[in-house]
Amino acid sequence: MSSEKQVLGPDDVRRAVTRMAHEIIERNHGLAGVALVGLQRGGVWLAEALGAEIARIDHPIPVGSIDASLYRDDIGLRPVSPGSVSDIPFGVDGTTVVLVDDVLYTGRTVKAALDAITDYGRPAAVQLAVLVDRGHRELPIRPDFVGKNLPTSSSEQVVATAEGVVIS
């Protein structure tokens, strides 16, 4: 059971990031008022990679990060410790915020991030970009931009970095 399986390699991840960057630009008609927000901690590298790719293709947009651990619905049920500090270097009011995470699973982290980001202001819209959608949603949340749909069993672990995606 502890066998590791590499699902995507570094080149696959790079191509997926490029495709998602194009999709974000296309969907948002030229990126007016769009900002990326990576979810601490796993989504931060992906938000930065998407930000760099969007800047290369079109023009730079603001990139921030958010820590949703003070908004989780399982506080007190299991150990949670805040990751890195939130950094939202732009006004959220009227901005189209693209939340970015590495792996989408139950949707509870995204729900916490939605609560967190709306404490900074009223976004014009919130979209969701994930590198891997592994299924098993427990809330009515779906991604707008997906690197790879990856059917998994809930006993498996999925790790997604710039070096690739590994199931174990």
Added chain:
Amino acid sequence: MKHFRSISEAGPDALRRLLDIADHMAEVNRRPNPKVPALRGKTVCNVFFEDSTRTRLSFETAAKRLSADTMNFAVSSSSVNKGESLRDTIETIAAMGIDAFVIRHKSSGAPWQISQWTTASVINAGDGWHAHPTQALLDAYTIRTALNRTDSFDGLRIAIVGDIKHSRVARSDIQAFTMLGADVTLVAPKTLLPPSLDGFDPVTVTTDLDAIIGDLDVLYLLRMQRERMNEALVPSLREYTSRFGLTPERAARLPEHALIMHPGPMNRGVEMAVDPSELPGSVITQQVTNGIAVRMAVLFDLLGSGANLEAES
């Protein structure tokens, strides 16, 4: 962690974790809407048997910014005046369903006694001369952020000046600063030092502030408690100021980067013989601001992190 009663009991891992969590709380406090839902449904009761304004208000603000409910127990308007014992008082409040007690009491050790009578978490907000661990936490956090010392205080030279003997702030600060690696020097007349430094972490002691002031990274002034004058522990306040107070001459000799700290309330003209608002190194107001963030960190760690469940299961 179940309780937060002293720095030495919490230990170095918890100290660093709380300082890390405080970074997140400070970010919350900088927002236009400085409130998060982390401790919804939790109740925190402040039980202060001694006067305090800043510590009690700081704890109350911290609890509210985490969305906890707060209750305040003021001894002056309570059944303690009808002769109710401490134990009955605590058990009565605990029966109302409290998740954490914040305790200030004139007797050293009161928080340990109280935690035997309740299943709630106990936070020490000052017990006798013994400990004031959230003050030490906010002092350490202030130094860490102002001097950008996230990893350790290795090599930092910190002088704590004044009435060490009667100061719970000094005892907790010494523990926290040395735990993080700082070199701590105590500066006081012999009458205001504890009779023995056994049980203290390794510190240097001197009566000569002028000999070390030019090499300090942090000058921490304690409040010169005027009631000590009646005990003839210092010849006069003027004499105290001339030897241990921060005068304009001494302020000029501090290194440019050095921080000036004070736990409040300040005695202007005694230990603080300059206007601190004119000192670029003064971080006294930051200490007050940071007090809310570190108390949020303590409350979140005790009530919200799930660490208790792990320990109990």
